Amino acid sequence: MLRPRVIPCLLVRDKGLVxxxxxxxxxxxxxxLNAVKIFNEKEVDELVxxxxxxxxxxxEPDYALIKKMAMECRMPFCYGGGISSVEQARKIIGLGVEKIAISSAAVQNPDLIRQIADEIGSQSVVVVLDVKKRLLSGRYDVWINNGRKNTGKCxxxxxxxxxxxxxxEIVVNSIDYDGVMKGYNFDVIEKIYPDVTVPLTVLGGAGTIDDVGSLIRRFGVVGAAAGSLFLFKGVYKAVLINYPTFVERDALLEKYLSS
Structure with missing residues (x-):
């Protein structure tokens, strides 16, 4: 039986976790690498x-760092950043990574997805779409280059x-919700959910485990990804890597899927 995934998402800049x-x-x-080790101990569903x-x-992707993380990971591991060719994707999968995530390159050249999927399998190809809402029309545009450039694409x-x-798999990341910790952007998911037939993961905004539960209750079997939720604790956002136990996750799913 398929079940929702609860997924920590880590951001790397200059080899450091940010x-x-x-x-x-x-x-x-x-x-x-220390974060990966801790998430191993917490037996997370998946790591991005x-x-x-x-x-x-x-x-180019940092192959040395990717290799170290892949060797350390004991959970399904998805890596993204700098991937723009079939050869790069093949090389990363060869390092022991289960999935590769593409953003800017896929938005600019969707044909690349077919080329990579033919090489490594569709199940290993993830696209991350960073989005913002247009104030007047309510339409969501896809942005690239770390949220700096609006492509104008719906x-x-x-x-x-x-x-x-x-x-x-498609990951939808709401730029204006990133790191805010006030709950997921349900509006954007409602606009696309009926038309997305591949696994869908939602990123941006989770501040409590109940935010994860609310997402699951509303949309069922989706991926609930978060960064701040699993990296910070308390109102002052002290750095403390955390993740719900198996028992807590089962209780969460039972509570929200049955409500």
Missing amino acids: KTVKFKDSKYIGDP VLDIDASVAGR LLDMCKELQRQGVG
Whole structure:
């Protein structure tokens, strides 16, 4: 039986673990390898690691760091950042990574998804769509380059095109909710949910485990991804890596899926 996934999402900049707010004001958190080790102990469902500067800087993925993280990971591991070719995707999968995540390159050239899916399998191809809402029309546009450039492309149209190209999973990341910790953006998911037939993961805004539960109650079997929720504790956001136990997750699912 399929069940919702609860997924920590780690951001990497200059080999360090950071956290942003609305894609700005990055705060250094620590060593990403140490975070991976702790999440191993907490037996997380899956781990996503995104190098947030690689594509903007036009540089190759950091294969040495990826290899170290993949060797350390004891959970399904998805890596994104700087991937723009079939060869890069193949090389990363060869390092022991289960999924690769693409953002800017996929939005600019959706055909790339088909090429990579043909090489490594659709199940290993994830596209992360960073989105903002237009104030007047209410439409969500897809942004690239770390939220710096509006492509003008409609989120719903982009999702449909990616599915035609064979994407295995879509992650929708709400830029204005990033790091705010006031709950997920349900509005954006409602606009695309009926038309997305591949696994869908939601990122941006979770501040409590009940936010995760509310997402699951509303949309069922989706991926609930979060950064700040699993990195900070308390009103002063002290750095403390945390994650619900198996018992807590089962209780969460039972509570919200049955309500």
